[in-house]
Amino acid sequence: MKKLSEHQTGVAFGVFLGLMHAGWSLVVSLGFAQSWLDFVLGLHFLKSPFLVAAFDMQKAVMLVVVTAIVGYVAGFVFAKVRNLVMAKSK
16 A cells, blocks of 8 residues: 655645634534534434533634644644554555
8 A cells, every 4th residue: 555645644634623623613603503512412312511602713713723733743643653554564
């Protein structure tokens, strides 16, 4: 199997997580987050103990940046471990 690029995999994971959290921030800003959270948790037979706070742009930007960085690191580590495992299995 072809070796994964750690950087490209990190970027892909980071962009994916960042976009997911940007979407969540959009849902919060539009006022639909609490009903969405209640619906999703209800599908899992759970009652939500959480209340969605008011939208704050600074927090939204921080959420997207932090999750994108965490996603990059997770993707980088994933590719590194996968490449090491695949190299040893040859």
